[in-house]
Amino acid sequence: MSRRTIPLTLGYVVEVAPRLEGLRHALAALGARRVVVITNPTVRDLHGAELAGELGALISHWHEMPDGEAYKSLDEWATVLGAVLEGRPDRDTHVLAFGGGVVGDLAGFVAATALRGLPLVQVPTTLLAMIDASVGGKTAVNVPQGKNLVGAFHQPKLVWAPLSTLATLPEREIVGGLGELVKHAVIEGEAALAALEAVAPGLARQEEIGEQIAASIRTKARIVETDPWERGCRAHLNLGHTLGHAIEAVVGFGELRHGECVAIGLLAVVRLAEELGWAEAGFSERLGTLYGQLSLPTALPAGVSSASLVRSMGFDKKRERGMVRLVIAAAPGQLSVRSVEEPALVRLAELAGASA
Ligand SMILES: NC(=O)c1ccc[n+]([C@@H]2O[C@H](COP(=O)([O-])OP(=O)(O)OC[C@H]3O[C@@H](n4cnc5c(N)ncnc54)[C@H](O)[C@@H]3O)[C@@H](O)[C@H]2O)c1
Ligand SMILES: [Zn+2]
Structure with missing residues (x-):
């Protein structure tokens, strides 16, 4: 290469x-x-x-x-x-x-x-x-x-x-990185996501990973160039992270890598967006298939309660007057930030596989 x-x-x-x-x-x-x-x-x-x-x-x-x-x-x-x-x-x-x-x-x-x-x-x-x-x-x-x-x-x-x-690098660390790589492809748009899907089976062992890494860096670079001080659209990079950080805090560092938590958080937020009619139908299923090929988890380990995750999300840095700001992907490349209240957060946690 x-x-x-x-x-x-x-x-x-x-x-x-x-x-x-x-x-x-x-x-x-x-x-x-x-x-x-x-x-x-x-x-x-x-x-x-x-x-x-x-x-x-x-x-x-x-x-x-x-x-x-x-x-x-x-x-x-x-x-x-x-x-x-x-x-x-x-x-x-x-x-x-x-x-x-x-x-x-x-x-x-x-x-x-x-x-x-x-x-x-x-x-x-x-x-x-x-x-x-x-x-x-x-x-x-x-x-x-x-x-x-x-x-x-x-x-x-x-x-x-x-x-x-x-x-x-241990396999687990590669998989964690792939969670953020998927996130970048979702942020970038349809062409990037389709290109990743085309090489996904066994990606970690393939020559194509160099190209995917470069593509992923281009996405991050484009966003930080536009917003170096994180005053606006750089927040889109937090896609999957509101729930992801809560999972990390509740499940404990070590059991799941950061990128795996982000992957679970991203999939759950797309499922929530579909339920609320904000996202195109079928998007979460598409992501689930991709996760399977990349060995990324699609749900939480058993026994994590939604209450503990919601509590943790409530203390998130992005909190604003009883609402939590959530980055939503309605489709590849279509990002927005919405303020949501507690019931939506409970549902978000459930959609990640949390118990009541
Ligand atoms: N600054 C930012 O914008 C930003 C963005 C995302 C994450 N982070 C931070 O990055 C950290 C996580 O980074 P990480 O996932 O790289 O974890 P890490 O730095 O802990 O590395 C993971 C493990 O892999 C080992 N390792 C590193 N390179 C290796 C190699 N080539 N072969 C074998 N082992 C190797 C490390 O020693 C470590 O044990 C977190 O602290 C997070 O907050 C920062
Ligand atoms: Zn991250």
């Missing part, structure tokens, strides 16, 4: 590349003379040697954070920031995030805050980080009050997505 370059009007490009090879050249073109790598032991063990071989003496330091969402924390931010500052960075020191979304979000926040902003390069190594977390400039850590509540907008100078790293 050859490299695909996706330019953003925000001033950087996303390179979907077969390997890490070529990254050195791209960094040189940016004028980077010193790079500090932030990663974790899992990614470094699997792919660190290849990165070291590619970048050579350009790398001045490696900083490892422990693996896991629990370390996307203020404590870890302070530790990594301190380590970066110990290396006496200057304004040209590039922070390179090498890993999944957890590394990307934390390293991005370190880059946003060190010396009031160091140049950031995202090298995502999970499907989710490639198509979602690394693009768009949102950086964050989690705090006891909630996920991603402390952070900054800090656009990267370059995103380099090396497809070869996906070969070592």
